Amino acid sequence: MLSKAYAGRTLGCRALASQAGKPGCGPAVRAGKNARMLRGEMTGLRARHDSDIPILHAELYDDVATRARADSRPWYPIPPGPGSPYQVSGPDEHLSCFSVVELATGALAGEALLWGIDLHNRTAHVGISLLPASRGRSLGTDVVRVLCHYGFAVRGLHRLQAETLADNHAMIKAATRAGFTREGTLRRSAWVNGNFADEVILGLLAAEWQAS
Numbered sequence: 001m002l003s004k005a006y007a008g009r010t011l012g013c014r015a016l017a018s019q020a021g022k023p024g025c026g027p028a029v030r031a032g033k034n035a036r037m038l039r040g041e042m043t044g045l046r047a048r049h050d051s052d053i054p055i056l057h058a059e060l061y062d063d064v065a066t067r068a069r070a071d072s073r074p075w076y077p078i079p080p081g082p083g084s085p086y087q088v089s090g091p092d093e094h095l096s097c098f099s100v101v102e103l104a105t106g107a108l109a110g111e112a113l114l115w116g117i118d119l120h121n122r123t124a125h126v127g128i129s130l131l132p133a134s135r136g137r138s139l140g141t142d143v144v145r146v147l148c149h150y151g152f153a154v155r156g157l158h159r160l161q162a163e164t165l166a167d168n169h170a171m172i173k174a175a176t177r178a179g180f181t182r183e184g185t186l187r188r189s190a191w192v193n194g195n196f197a198d199e200v201i202l203g204l205l206a207a208e209w210q211a212s
Helices: 052-061 064-069 140-154 169-177 206-211
Strands: 045-046 095-102 108-118 123-130 159-165 181-192 195-205
Touching: 045 140, 045 159, 052 108, 064 095, 095 140, 108 140, 123 140, 140 159, 140 169, 140 206, 159 181, 169 181, 169 195, 195 206
Parallel strands: 123 159
Antiparallel strands: 045 095, 095 108, 108 123, 159 195, 181 195
């Protein structure tokens, strides 16, 4: 079960592909024909289905080396059952989990979430992780834009933040193309596969998103 205080770096660390287009999240999001899904140009975010869990678990969690880059918590061998990190028990005001689908095919493409939602300060963290088959296909920025629409337009938040490893150039590019500003570096703050690594902090304010 996902905890309220999900502590992770921005997911999808190694394999997010950049997407061309102007910065900003709002213009990319449309209602579409499926009212149960937040839709971007190429991807949609919907509620997690039970059938998604074994796929996400096998292709994202069980890849130990990649998972270590995506999550600040240590990896443990967990079976794809009730204890899977992709299991969602119900509404949580501090955490919103989505499954990512590719609109062209309807296929599951990964996961996306807002975590650490702080309703007093109106802030949250964004995270995404794409399945291996969906990486390198220019989906990353579109997913980030849809998350921004959800965070700012639906939840009324003031600031969104992403954290990722400093060598994760694809995620940094995806976030900056979605309008995020690189705000700083946490030096040697992440223990990753036997070494300490730098993390980059990126932020986006509601006013910046609205003006894009």
